[in-house]
Amino acid sequence: MTNTTQIFLTIDMEPDCPPYLHTFRGITEGMNSLLVLLQEEGVQATFFVTGQIAKAYPDTIRSLINSGHEIGSHGFDHSDYTRLDRQSAKQDIEKSMDLLRQFGSVYSFRAPYLKFPQSYLGLLEKAGLLIDSSQAKYKPSYLQKPRPTTLLRIPASITSSVLRLPAWIRNPWLGSLKSPVVLFVHPWEFVDLSSANIPLDCRFKTGATALACLREVIHFYKKRNFQFRKIQDVLNEHSDAEQGVATTHSGGKPPCSV
Numbered sequence: 001m002t003n004t005t006q007i008f009l010t011i012d013m014e015p016d017c018p019p020y021l022h023t024f025r026g027i028t029e030g031m032n033s034l035l036v037l038l039q040e041e042g043v044q045a046t047f048f049v050t051g052q053i054a055k056a057y058p059d060t061i062r063s064l065i066n067s068g069h070e071i072g073s074h075g076f077d078h079s080d081y082t083r084l085d086r087q088s089a090k091q092d093i094e095k096s097m098d099l100l101r102q103f104g105s106v107y108s109f110r111a112p113y114l115k116f117p118q119s120y121l122g123l124l125e126k127a128g129l130l131i132d133s134s135q136a137k138y139k140p141s142y143l144q145k146p147r148p149t150t151l152l153r154i155p156a157s158i159t160s161s162v163l164r165l166p167a168w169i170r171n172p173w174l175g176s177l178k179s180p181v182v183l184f185v186h187p188w189e190f191v192d193l194s195s196a197n198i199p200l201d202c203r204f205k206t207g208a209t210a211l212a213c214l215r216e217v218i219h220f221y222k223k224r225n226f227q228f229r230k231i232q233d234v235l236n237e238h239s240d241a242e243q244g245v246a247t248t249h250s251g252g253k254p255p256c257s258v
């Protein structure tokens with residue numbers, strides 16, 4: 001078991017600012033600068049990819065895997081699972097997994113919008129998934145009584161737009177997060193969407209500024225000796241994870257006021 005504080009940087013690969021836009025500029029324009037940043041910083045990340053994107057941009061997926069990153073499933077076409085009946089949810093998960101497994105092993109899942117009915121956890125188990133990162137510590141649903149599952153559950157710590165806030169607000173916030181810290185960003189945040197007709201939290205400081213913010217966040221945690229890990233790394237220490245990572249969902253910390 002590692003005694004160091006840990007951070008998982010995760011990237012959700014999806015259409016631009018869903019459900020508001022149906023373009024893919026994040027993949028065609030944002031990904032490259034993100035991958036360069038991660039390489040420069042020596043950080044390996046977990047990319048939760050929709051099946052739709054894996055199908056349309058296979059070279060991008062191959063390139064990130066070749067750079068040492070990991071892929072997980074983000075569903076097939078970024079549907080809200082709370083609006084899908086059980087059969088449709090099952091099909092969506094299976095369709096996504098069939099596509100993603102063409103690129104290699106897939107162990108982890110994150111539901112679009114971080115919304116996933118607990119009664120559907122068995123569908124993930126049946127699809128051969130081992131880890132679920134669909135919970136968010138800052139959402140009220142996080143406080144629901146957890147259902148028994150074989151899945152390791154690794155909840156997101158904060159929402160992505162927090163990383164684009166001014167450092168004097170952001171850094172104390174980041175410093176208050178408990179290890180393991182799970183951050184997520186999206187490739188479309190690294191495209192300038194400031195004039196797009198989308199909510200303010202999706203568009204403010206997008207583009208090069210967002211990339212600079214992410215670099216500052218990485219430096220923030222490096223200075224505090226956090227270890228950057230991929231989500232699949234926890235499988236190598238499953239028994240330790242049962243005592244550490246997997247029990248974090250029962251911590252009951254108050255949700256962040258986002």
Ligand SMILES: [Zn+2]
Nearest residue numbers: 012014112113
């Ligand atoms: Zn998403």
